[in-house]
Amino acid sequence: MKTLTIKNLFYISILAIFNSLNIYSQEGKVTVNQDQRFEQLLNEKRKINNSITINDRFKIQIFTGNAELSKKALIDFRKSNKKTDATIVFHTPIYKVWVGNYKTRIEAEKKLMEFKKKYPNAFLVKPNK
Numbered sequence: 001m002k003t004l005t006i007k008n009l010f011y012i013s014i015l016a017i018f019n020s021l022n023i024y025s026q027e028g029k030v031t032v033n034q035d036q037r038f039e040q041l042l043n044e045k046r047k048i049n050n051s052i053t054i055n056d057r058f059k060i061q062i063f064t065g066n067a068e069l070s071k072k073a074l075i076d077f078r079k080s081n082k083k084t085d086a087t088i089v090f091h092t093p094i095y096k097v098w099v100g101n102y103k104t105r106i107e108a109e110k111k112l113m114e115f116k117k118k119y120p121n122a123f124l125v126k127p128n129k
Helices: 006-021 036-051 067-080 105-115
Strands: 058-065 086-091 094-102 123-125
Touching: 058 067, 058 105, 067 086, 067 094, 094 105, 105 123
Parallel strands: none
Antiparallel strands: 058 094, 058 123, 086 094
8 A cells, every 4th residue: 555755745735725726616696686665665664663752652560570470460451451552571581561652751650640559569661762
């Protein structure tokens, strides 16, 4: 059996490098064909998102706890307050039930006083965007 010398190994390595220079992989050209209406739809969505002001609204937190209990609290709240918006918000590791969407602090505090009768631990929050 013939062993490779360092000189032969060097020549084989050089040959392999030159041969690999001629190999081409995928070309980096991507063509995207999209409907013109898609861009119009995105522009409309951007306008709507800019008009929504989450930071300027106040909410009332009526419950804090685990997922199961927060679902029960939300269902209980919705039964007695059908016209008031309510949602569950998850902030690791707890679930919160937020209700209402009030423009002014005065309006939110009036509702807070009403909700405190049934939910004594309720308090006012102003969520960040």
